[in-house]
Amino acid sequence: xxxxxxxxxxxxxxxxxxxxxxxxxxxxxxxxxxxxxxxxxxxxxxxxxxxxxxxxxxxxxxxxxxxxxxxxxxxxxxxxxxxxxxxxxxxxxxxxxxxxxxxxxxxxxxxxxxxxxxxxxxxxxxxxxxxxxxxxxxxxxxxxxxxxxxxxxxxxxxxxxxxxxxxxxxxxxxxxxxxxxxxxxxxxxxxxxxxxxxxxxxxxxxxxxxxxxxxxxxxxxxxxxxxxxxxxxxxxxxxxxxxxxxxxxxxxxxxxxxxxxxxxxxxxxxxxxxxxxxxxxxxxxxxxxxxxxxxxxxxxxxxxxxxxxxxxxxxxxxxxxxxxxxxxxxxxxxxxxxxx
Amino acid sequence: xxxxxxxxxxxxxxxxxxxxxxxxxxxxxxxxxxxxxxxxxxxxxxxxxxxxxxxxxxxxxxxxxxxxxxxxxxxxxxxxxxxxxxxxxxxxxxxxxxxxxxxxxxxxxxxxxxxxxxxxxxxxxxxxxxxxxxxxxxxxxxxxxxxxxxxxxxxxxxxxxxxxxxxxxxxxxxxxxxxxxxxxxxxxxxxxxxxxxxxxxxxxxxxxxxxxxxxxxxxxxxxxxxxxxxxxxxxxxxxxxxxxxxxxxxxxxxxxxxxxxxxxxxxxxxxxxxxxxxxxxxxxxxxxxxxxxxxxxxxxxxxxxxxxxxxxxxxxxxxxxxxxxxxxxxxxxxxxxxxx
DNA sequence: CGCCGTTCTGGAATCGTTTCCAGCATCACT
DNA sequence: AGTGATGCTGGAAACGATTCCAGAACGGCG
Numbered sequence: 207x208x209x210x211x212x213x214x215x216x217x218x219x220x221x222x223x224x225x226x227x228x229x230x231x232x233x234x235x236x237x238x239x240x241x242x243x244x245x246x247x248x249x250x251x252x253x254x255x256x257x258x259x260x261x262x263x264x265x266x267x268x269x270x271x272x273x274x275x276x277x278x279x280x281x282x283x284x285x286x287x288x289x290x291x292x293x294x295x296x297x298x299x300x301x302x303x304x305x306x307x308x309x310x311x312x313x314x315x316x317x318x319x320x321x322x323x324x325x326x327x328x329x330x331x332x333x334x335x336x337x338x339x340x341x342x343x344x345x346x347x348x349x350x351x352x353x354x355x356x357x358x359x360x361x362x363x364x365x366x367x368x369x370x371x372x373x374x375x376x377x378x379x380x381x382x383x384x385x386x387x388x389x390x391x392x393x394x395x396x397x398x399x400x401x402x403x404x405x406x407x408x409x410x411x412x413x414x415x416x417x418x419x420x421x422x423x424x425x426x427x428x429x430x431x432x433x434x435x436x437x438x439x440x441x442x443x444x445x446x447x448x449x450x451x452x453x454x455x456x457x458x459x460x461x462x463x464x465x466x467x468x469x470x471x472x473x474x475x476x477x478x479x480x481x482x483x484x485x486x487x488x489x490x491x492x493x494x495x496x497x498x499x500x501x502x503x504x505x506x507x508x509x510x511x512x513x514x515x516x517x518x519x520x521x522x523x524x525x526x527x528x529x530x531x532x533x534x535x536x537x538x539x540x541x542x543x544x545x546x
Numbered sequence: 547x548x549x550x551x552x553x554x555x556x557x558x559x560x561x562x563x564x565x566x567x568x569x570x571x572x573x574x575x576x577x578x579x580x581x582x583x584x585x586x587x588x589x590x591x592x593x594x595x596x597x598x599x600x601x602x603x604x605x606x607x608x609x610x611x612x613x614x615x616x617x618x619x620x621x622x623x624x625x626x627x628x629x630x631x632x633x634x635x636x637x638x639x640x641x642x643x644x645x646x647x648x649x650x651x652x653x654x655x656x657x658x659x660x661x662x663x664x665x666x667x668x669x670x671x672x673x674x675x676x677x678x679x680x681x682x683x684x685x686x687x688x689x690x691x692x693x694x695x696x697x698x699x700x701x702x703x704x705x706x707x708x709x710x711x712x713x714x715x716x717x718x719x720x721x722x723x724x725x726x727x728x729x730x731x732x733x734x735x736x737x738x739x740x741x742x743x744x745x746x747x748x749x750x751x752x753x754x755x756x757x758x759x760x761x762x763x764x765x766x767x768x769x770x771x772x773x774x775x776x777x778x779x780x781x782x783x784x785x786x787x788x789x790x791x792x793x794x795x796x797x798x799x800x801x802x803x804x805x806x807x808x809x810x811x812x813x814x815x816x817x818x819x820x821x822x823x824x825x826x827x828x829x830x831x832x833x834x835x836x837x838x839x840x841x842x843x844x845x846x847x848x849x850x851x852x853x854x855x856x857x858x859x860x861x862x863x864x865x866x867x868x869x870x871x872x873x874x875x876x877x878x879x880x881x882x883x884x885x886x
Numbered sequence: 887c888g889c890c891g892t893t894c895t896g897g898a899a900t901c902g903t904t905t906c907c908a909g910c911a912t913c914a915c916t
Numbered sequence: 917a918g919t920g921a922t923g924c925t926g927g928a929a930a931c932g933a934t935t936c937c938a939g940a941a942c943g944g945c946g
Contacts, residue, residue: 208932219896224934234894251657255599256932260901275620284614284641299639301624317591429828462828488769488802490830548902559926564904574924596902600931
């Protein structure tokens with residue numbers, strides 16, 4: 207069943223059928239009706255491969271996600287895919303290992319499948335300049351690192367990670383914590399991780415304290431790593447009264463680790479998360495966390511991508527809002543061992 | 547840069563280049579080397595749209611996931627996609643809302659994109675017979691319902707849901723629980739939900755008890771629904787001493803709900819989960835749950851799909867193993883109010 | 887009536903592959 | 917030397933859409 211058959215059944219030429227199928231300009235109302243009737247009757251769907259071959263581009267959009275266990279992405283991905291579908295664009299999802307070379311994968315995807323655009327979720331600092339040489343496809347980076355933004359077709363929507371980390375640690379300091387451990391940031395430390403660490407340092411230095419490198423535990427963004435890192439941290443630095451985990455997933459792993467060390471949260475040790483995923487609102491105890499607005503991010507990210515696909519102006523770089531969500535995982539330190 | 551240019555540069559015909567690119571049968575070693583050199587030098591990638599148009603099929607595989615918050619699928623999806631990639635098949639992921647008509651979506655996907663196969667994760671009872679009329683694409687159903695297995699191109703790998711539920715509830719009964727609530731199964735109740743309920747009923751009847759319909763709370767598979775359902779259940783039936791949640795995600799929501807009602811887990815109420823996702827091992831308290839082997843399921847599921855794509859024999863229907871994973875969310879009932 | 891502009895139409899070229907098929911060597915064997 | 921089998925090769929015909937372009941039909945106007 208091809209466009210030719212439809213043409214025959216509708217008593218017209220293939221060109222006319224094609225025109226009807228693509229917006230129906232320059233076709234009389236009568237023929238249009240007739241063709242559409244046949245299409246519906248035969249349950250005809252045009253072959254995308256043929257269509258894209260001729261148009262030299264896919265209408266679909268690729269969504270690349272790096273780090274599958276990060277629940278922040280689960281929220282974002284579902285939302286983004288639904289929004290894209292509403293706008294008539296199929297969104298294909300690709301999960302990549304945290305260690306994989308996302309930029310190279312994306313470049314290959316462009317050459318082979320030629321998507322109309324790419325939405326990047328997470329990922330370390332990718333070198334678009336290098337891998338995307340010669341590739342011109344609209345891209346949007348969500349929650350990723352800002353490195354390589356020189357790439358001409360890349361928009362971005364990222365949280366001000368330094369400021370968010372600054373506020374998170376300040377929140378802990380406000381409640382009297384002085385011995386603060388830090389978990390996460392990628393292994394090895396990613397661009398984002400470094401930004402967040404900068405925020406931590408700034409918060410500490412604003413109180414005349416300094417970031418103790420011995421109390422930072424870089425690790426990947428999954429629960430197992432969060433668990434392991436928290437254990438290492440507490441065994442090495444038992445004086446720590448609060449932990450700032452750079453992801454809620456890590457925070458969950460850390461809480462479990464603390465429990466296994468017979469430390470209660472938040473009575474003995476406070477835990478601050480990051481992301482504000484749905485799980486944060488259901489964990490025991492509820493997480494106090496830096497909450498990102500996934501709904502807004504998905505919506506705006508999709509908008510930016512579609513705007514670029516329509517070639518409306520230059521790529522833009524925006525900052526996504528965040529707010530501190532108070533749960534029950536942070537309290538004042540048990541005894542202010544080192545009260546200033 | 548097309549195959550024609552490569553042919554020109556390598557001093558041969560397009561047919562030869564194509565043969566080299568596809569396994570290189572019937573090509574002299576010398577020409578093969580020469581062509582490959584040019585391909586590498588020019589960083590040439592054949593156009594997939596043209597290729598698939600001619601072959602009338604995509605080499606890629608589609609993975610359909612229904613119910614994005616179900617963490618069981620997160621595990622499975624990542625694993626399956628990685629395995630497929632290893633086997634040289636790009637896997638595109640599509641998330642569907644739990645309420646969406648997955649079979650219709652899949653049918654449309656087949657007509658438009660023509661994937662080599664489809665891997666289904668989850669989903670209620672889909673009517674393959676109806677939606678897939680005329681479509682012949684290899685399919686594998688993982689963890690889904692068994693309805694519609696009459697579809698000729700469908701293999702399946704499913705857990706024996708009835709038996710698993712039987713064992714889960716028996717475990718609770720063994721520990722002295724008599725007033726047992728049940729959460730989940732889809733809203734409205736899915737095929738799988740009904741099977742699990744049958745298992746519950748069988749376990750209860752084996753002890754001379756019966757399944758009290760008033761103590762079952764059908765709900766969707768996400769934390770918010772689990773929370774709400776658990777609250778409804780406990781407010782209506784305060785005598786309940788143990789809850790069987792048909793998914794770990796629901797169990798987490800339920801634990802939070804019980805906490806908000808000032809009921810401790812497991813001291814006041816025990817909670818049994820289902821799935822054995824990574825989160826189960828890190829939650830507080832650790833979940834006692836029916837653990838499915840996601841690694842094995844992904845591996846075997848991919849194998850079944852690839853076998854069908856290679857057209858090796860008839861579709862098969864297999865059962866995936868499970869085992870009870872003991873955590874700390876189940877204890878004996880506080881006081882055996884109705885000790886037999 | 888002749889001419890032009892507008893609106894609609896369908897044939898044919900095109901996109902970049904795969905694959906059929908015919909053709910040419912080369913070789914072994916009668 | 918003639919024959920047939922075998923191995924490589926390249927030209928050309930698909931695949932199923934889009935889109936260019938030329939042409940038909942029609943109406944309005946001088």
